Amino acid sequence: MSQTTPPALPNRIALVEDHARLASLVERGLGAAGIAVDTFATLESAWHGLTRHGYALAVIDRGLPDGDGLELVRRMRAVGNRIPCLMLTARDALHDRVEGLDAGADDYLPKPFAIEELGARVRALMRRPAALRDPQLVHHRLQVLAESSCMQCGDEQVSLAPAELQIIILLVRAAGQVVRRGALERAAWGVGEAVTPNALDVALHRLRRKLTAIDAGLSVVNMRNLGFALRPTDAAA
Template sequence: MSSVARSGLTRILVVEDDEAMGSLIARGLTGEGYDITLVTNGMDALIAVANSDFAAAAIDVMMPEMTGFEVCRHLRQHGSTLPILLITARDAIEDRVFGLDSGADDYLTKPFAFAEFSARIRALVRREASTPKPVLRLGPLTLDTANVRASVHDKQLPLSTKEFSLLRYLVSRSGETVSRSDILQEVWGTTRHIDPTIVDQYVRYVRRKLDPVDAGVKIVTVRGSGYCLVVDGA
């Protein structure tokens, strides 16, 4: 699953209940070339992470109803490896320790210089880009690459090894058009002595398994170019 938006920009989630601060951070990061999703509470943050892929998140600690600590802990308990920067006005050592113990990757206290904040975000984005992803998620679809298992809404989706490899490749390039030769090279390991129509055959197999289970994604044929995996409604 890619954390690059359709626009080609890297996605960052900002969770801040202070409207002025949230807008300031969002404008600053947008100006630096990121695609920003701004939400104002913990529940909306969890929904955003469940439905989109982000390269990093900046989460305010002191929010009503659900604190940044709780958001971070919930994400980690549910398997999310999203790089998280917690931001707060509390600078006590025990608060920093509590934040890191909650699963945060970094911790920044207010007030801060935007240049430092931006540098922390860049570091998290670089770390995320260089870390292998054993589990890929796109909407309700989850691919466990280590165990070669697929599920939709936490229910197992039976796929052959080749079907899984095809779907994994399309998910990793979601929103992009990939050619038959690209798929052959990635899934079959070669483009030599293989009829390219085998790709069309396996795409049909995977479609027949995705369509009845409300997987939230579909494989679109791009005439003359190849295939593209898209999120329903995107």
Template sequence: MRILIVEDDEVLADGLTVGLRLSGFTADLVGTLADARAALDVSEFEGMVLDIMLPDGLGLDLLSELRAKGSALPVLLLTARDQVKDRVRGLDAGADDYLGKPFDLQELAARLRAILRRGEGRANGALRHNGLVIDPATFSGRLHGQDLSFSRREFAILHALMEHPGRVLSKDTLEERLYGWQEEIESNTVEVHIHRLRAKIGRDFIETLRGLGYRLAAEGDAPSRSG
């Protein structure tokens, strides 16, 4: 889950970036409205953590711009302002949630998962396909009664595929889910993680379409656990 963080406080921004990555998000960071607009123009994000008070204006202005363009990007507002009128203004501007500073990083991650889930039209955090159930809060899964655990990047790939069952996701798309701007993309990392996932959930669970990418096997196609 790729998230854009718009926060100018360097200490808080670094903590947010590290904390959200530990919670399974791929987090990219900018510190101004101008940089946020540029980032949104060139990259796709599944959600945004947006500070209200920024050096070059109000985060609410950016939020209003997005909603005026018809963007449904899930947005969680962060601010030191915690008065009722500020919360009301933010929510009326189109925010999906609101968290006042100081805050707990685990709560922030949980709120992000909730607004992303609502954006996908799901009431429950778990994703299910072909007997596999995965939990984004714990990077864990369960298949035919057996508990499974995944690395952060294994889970990121699996989560992306299970969000869009039947859709082919290219290698480039999956790499965007794995790496932020400042992280170096490792050679063959997608192939390596796909191989490891197949060892855990079955070699036929994830299909390879040569030259196109990867997708989940159709619902009802029993995956093999061997190989």
């Protein structure tokens, strides 16, 4: 039985971890590197999230309240979901690592671990599938530096808030094509956070000002009843 995998949310990953403090540390650590995180505390909540929303990667703990995280990997692979999976576990025996890789996991990180190493492994896995991640975030003269949470044009550079970063990444990847409002909201705030009706409009307004500040020659254009697109300012006028 196969299932269509939802389009990946760029630079947003799913973390399946029931330990609240560890989940918070991972969210902050990866967030500092420009990677947004949606956290799920159980296998079932993660299954629903992963089948309804696309992610660039899943980081999955093995010891969860409702079972072994490997069962989630097996379940996803059984329906054709090939999202890269990195397993977190206190089990460091060779046979445990082999079992995880045989179940369809792509990498295995034993606890305790350094957030810096987790970040490096996450970035490596996110670079691996070309269909999910481009090597450069460039559109016309604009370059987005996700790990530095900023964008630049020539010698000019401006920092980005977390939501702004996820929005501009999705718009740059679309390369001028229209992106629907819902997709931008999910990229910016994930699937679990309540978003006020005008939150996206406020973020887009700030992005437009920052694009102008660095003389990018681009603006975020509202395509009425369709969504938004990153277009050259002469075409946007």
